[in-house]
Amino acid sequence: xxxxxxxxxxxxxxxxxxxxxxxxxxxxxxxxxxxxxxxxxxxxxxxxxxxxxxxxxxxxxxxxxxxxxxxxxxxxxxxxxxxxxxxxxxxxxxxxxxxxxxxxxxxxxxxxxxxxxxxxxxxxxxxxxxxxxxxxxxxxxxxxxxxxxxxxxxxxxxxxxxxxxxxxxxxxxxxxxxxxxxxxxxxxxxxxxxxxxxxxxxxxxxxxxxxxxxxxxxxxxxxxxxxxxxxxxxxxxxxxxxxxxxxxxxxxxxxxxxxxxxxxxxxxxxxxxxxxxxxxxxxxxxxxxxxxxxxxxxxxxxxxxxxxxxxxxxxxxxxxxxxxxxxxxxxxxxxxxxxxxxxxx
Numbered sequence: 001x002x003x004x005x006x007x008x009x010x011x012x013x014x015x016x017x018x019x020x021x022x023x024x025x026x027x028x029x030x031x032x033x034x035x036x037x038x039x040x041x042x043x044x045x046x047x048x049x050x051x052x053x054x055x056x057x058x059x060x061x062x063x064x065x066x067x068x069x070x071x072x073x074x075x076x077x078x079x080x081x082x083x084x085x086x087x088x089x090x091x092x093x094x095x096x097x098x099x100x101x102x103x104x105x106x107x108x109x110x111x112x113x114x115x116x117x118x119x120x121x122x123x124x125x126x127x128x129x130x131x132x133x134x135x136x137x138x139x140x141x142x143x144x145x146x147x148x149x150x151x152x153x154x155x156x157x158x159x160x161x162x163x164x165x166x167x168x169x170x171x172x173x174x175x176x177x178x179x180x181x182x183x184x185x186x187x188x189x190x191x192x193x194x195x196x197x198x199x200x201x202x203x204x205x206x207x208x209x210x211x212x213x214x215x216x217x218x219x220x221x222x223x224x225x226x227x228x229x230x231x232x233x234x235x236x237x238x239x240x241x242x243x244x245x246x247x248x249x250x251x252x253x254x255x256x257x258x259x260x261x262x263x264x265x266x267x268x269x270x271x272x273x274x275x276x277x278x279x280x281x282x283x284x285x286x287x288x289x290x291x292x293x294x295x296x297x298x299x300x301x302x303x304x305x306x307x308x309x310x311x312x313x314x315x316x317x318x319x320x321x322x323x324x325x326x327x328x329x330x331x332x333x334x335x336x337x338x339x340x341x342x343x344x345x
Contacts (some may be wrong), residue, residue, distance in 0.1 A: 066134040210278025214246025240278040257313040284345035294336035
């Protein structure tokens with residue numbers, strides 16, 4: 001709000017300076033002889049006031065033409081009415097000049113021919129410059145509306161993409177709960193408590209545009225713990241979260257799809273499955289890597305029902321961080337790896 005007011009004051013000052021320079025030109029360019037400097041005509045002051053009146057009328061016409069006449073044409077498309085307005089404005093200027101001469105410049109008769117000779121060019125100049133000014137305003141207004149529209153579309157798309165992550169994640173976690181319930185495992189209760197904490201985070205804390213990195217790490221760690229309870233000794237999970245400034249902020253639910261993808265495609269009928277997850281942060285640069293053993297033959301069926309997965313997070317990264325991130329995905333020698341770097345500054 002304060003910035004907008006400052007900008008408006010600068011615009012007003014710029015317009016004022018332009019008008020002062022424009023209407024000062026006749027005085028700046030006029031050359032006086034010494035005799036003129038020392039002689040003072042009795043009607044000089046009257047004519048000076050007349051010049052100020054004319055200048056004020058041109059300024060009023062400039063803004064009325066830009067903000068009223070042209071806006072009227074844009075809304076109604078009535079060219080005839082627009083021409084009538086223009087002629088009416090010229091008639092008002094004519095009448096003002098005639099009235100001033102009749103009241104204050106009685107020794108110099110007002111002549112219509114002189115009025116049009118001396119004022120037609122200023123009139124056309126004011127109309128042309130006012131039209132250009134209105135076009136600039138329209139362009140700025142359209143650009144502003146376009147930016148606002150892009151921002152709203154971006155927010156809507158990000159909310160949509162984020163909402164797609166949660167069902168995918170919940171589907172996997174609930175499957176874990178079903179498995180524990182069938183085994184009548186003592187880990188069901190602590191698992192439900194962890195699940196409750198995860199849902200609280202998803203429902204109440206991810207509404208913000210960004211969350212502390214510490215919260216996102218806790219969320220990922222809880223998810224990993226739930227998956228460890230599910231797979232037990234049948235899966236090796238190595239994690240490394242170090243040198244992390246928890247106060248740094250990140251888009252919520254941004255990293256979990258990579259972890260989900262590792263557990264989805266790095267488990268099952270894969271021999272000695274192993275998942276490695278690492279997250280580091282230094283100088284506001286986040287480095288996140290996930291790798292898992294991978295079998296293209298076994299995972300062909302899984303790929304057909306992968307849902308949004310990595311395509312979702314790629315889209316979100318492009319929308320949110322643009323050139324401030326780099327993402328490398330590699331699938332070679334039975335190992336699927338993801339390396340993500342984000343500039344959080």
